[in-house]
Amino acid sequence: MDNKESIKKTENTEISNNTLTRKRLLILMAVFILIAMVIAGYTGYIQFVWANELKVKAYEQQNQDRTIKASRGTIYDSQGNILAISISVDTISVSPVILQKNKNITVEEVALELSTVLNLQYNKILEKLKTQTQYQLIATKVERKDSDLIKEYIKNNSVSGIYIQPDSKRYYPYGALAAHAIGFTGDDNQGLFGLELSLDGYLRGIDGKILTELDVGGTELPFAFESRIEAVDGYDVITTLNADIQKIAENVVKQAIIDNKSKDGAVCIIADSKTSEILAMVSEPGFDLNFSRALPEGYSIDGWTGLRNSDVELLYSTVWRNKAIMDTYEPGSTFKSITTAMALEEDVVGLDTVVDDLPVTVFGAAIHCWSKEYPHGTETFLQAVYNSCNPVFVKISHLIGIKTFYEYVESFGFKNYSGIELAGEGKSIFHDDPTKLDMSVASFGQRFQITPIQMVAAYNAIANGGYLIQPSLTDAIIDKQGNVIYDFEPQAVRQVISKETSDKLRKILEGVVTEGGAKNAYVDGYRVAGKTGTSETTVEDVYVSSFIGFAPADNPVITVLFIVFNPQGASYYGSQVAAPYAKMVFEQALEALSVERQGNASSNKISVYVPNLSGYNVEKATQKIKSYGLDYEIEGSTAGEDVTIMYQYPESGTKITKDGVIILYTYIPDSKKTVKIPYLVGKDKTYVIKTLKDLGLNVESDGDGTCITVEYNAGTYVEKGTIVDITFRFTDYLD
Known part of the structure; x- marks a missing residue:
């Protein structure tokens, strides 16, 4: 009985153990199946979701690319003069992981060389060179004379991992001329203002690339294939501007601002009457395109960079503001x-x-x-x-x-x-x-x-x-x-x-x-x-x-x-x-513009340069003066052929109007002859010019009508022959 019970217990135990084993196997299978499903799901996720990202990372790990900058198009005026052009400079970059593998030179030595040549902070460069990255930008817009020094350093020291890529920098040959019309670019050669901005799509071009294969450690393969995608340079732009006409307009505008004590500047637009093409556009105050972010004249601001929001706001409200198109006024x-x-x-x-x-x-x-x-x-x-x-x-x-x-x-x-x-x-x-x-x-x-x-x-x-x-x-x-x-x-x-x-x-x-x-x-x-x-x-x-x-x-x-x-x-x-x-x-x-004057009109201001008459006898001196269309007065004795001119005023080389007068002295004067300037303001032009000429003075006049300003105050004594600037204006219409 006991034996039977013992056998039965044994059988029950075995059954129980078998059941437990099966349960454990089922659990283990479930775990394996679950793990397999997770692995399969993760694999699918990688395959279908991360695929593109991983391809890019794999490509980046196996390849290195550097940009070839496109050359921005040139801007010309209507006569073929260059208003904006891209000049050749270089971009300096490094691959720290490659640089650190140089056995004959340390990154500290490289950092010292780069900081010295490029005038940059040593610590900042060194920090970049010690990173575990494929690419670090060191400097842009580097002048060729500086990049040539770095090339020589690379060659002499067999340095790997420093790259010098051609780039360009915008240069404006005329400086401030037509600044508001031409505009300027940013450091990335993207147009920011004026025609540089509005025609950026034509001017900018398309950058190219240089692709190089790398090994697992990020080093360039010794016989790797280098692939180049060449840059496409930007198109050139021919403007309607005429640099000569622009210069005329700008000079006159600056004179008007000074003469009239303008507080808020001035505008001049010159256009082709038939086509509305703009030949000149002036807005003052202006700025030099080569230093577009310079502090405007008359301001003193600590920490000025021209890049801070407050700096840019000031520039936009002052020198960058193109009054010719942005401002409104009552006509x-x-x-x-x-x-x-x-x-x-x-x-x-x-x-x-x-x-x-x-x-x-x-x-x-x-x-x-x-x-x-x-x-x-x-x-x-x-x-x-x-x-x-x-x-x-x-x-x-x-x-x-x-x-x-x-x-x-x-x-x-x-x-x-x-x-x-x-x-x-x-x-x-x-x-x-x-x-x-x-x-x-x-x-x-x-x-x-x-x-x-x-x-x-x-x-x-x-x-x-x-x-x-x-x-x-x-x-x-x-x-x-x-x-x-x-x-x-x-x-x-x-x-x-x-x-x-x-x-x-x-x-x-x-x-x-x-x-x-x-x-x-x-x-x-x-x-x-x-x-x-x-x-x-x-x-x-x-x-x-x-x-x-x-x-x-x-x-x-x-x-x-x-x-x-x-x-x-x-x-x-x-x-x-x-x-x-x-x-x-x-x-x-x-x-x-070579537009002929109509009728018999000509410029009423024909000027000549006073000849040198020193040492001439009186007869030859007066003959020469007459050949220049000038008049003369003689101070001193004229008797005898050996009497010569010892002093003259105005001096030789002075520019005066063709009917002007030269005062000739046949002796060296201890004191020159002088005359007193009369009160002339409010007098008409004919009277003023005759009065001054009768006094032996030269006149440089501007305008017509009534005299409104005289260079010298009434009662002032001036040397005979002095050129007196007079301004005339018609003042009968206050419009």
């Missing part, structure tokens, strides 16, 4: 030409229509002529334009009507962007729902704001037969072989006025310059047509003085807009502040 009386165009096109008035400049009241607001103390009274409409009578233009606008008036405003392009290539163009400001009073003051250019470039495009429509043409700075995109990739043809937006109206208005505006308020812009032989303007701003005693016109009036070649912001000199009127400088621009620019 003042220059807008009267637009109102006149509307009136002639709508046939609401004729040139001989009798009008008057008596005050007109609109919604309780009385509008007077600028000459309200001495009103012009009854006059023809043509005379009213010459006299720039505000009430006449108000009454004319009432005949045109609000709806039609603002349709013309939009048609002339004042409510839309001009379309010029540059970024950041300002938006004009008009009343959303203009009233009769709004239109009345708008008729003479007040209480709305436009951009200078919009005004240039509108006046071009007056000059070219009635077509609004989109302003442009770009003539063509070409490749390195000179093939034209894209030709920028002038884009006509719409016809605004008829050719008949355009013809009439050109003659009217020529009369404004010859007989009206813009006489200070008159240039003999060049038939300048235009209008002056003076507008108030929201700030007390801050004005905007402007002139805009074109020449020659019968067949316009160029349109010139000249604006001086916040003049603080003797006058703030556009007729006296802007028109005289527009005159200088017209005269110099038209001469530079």
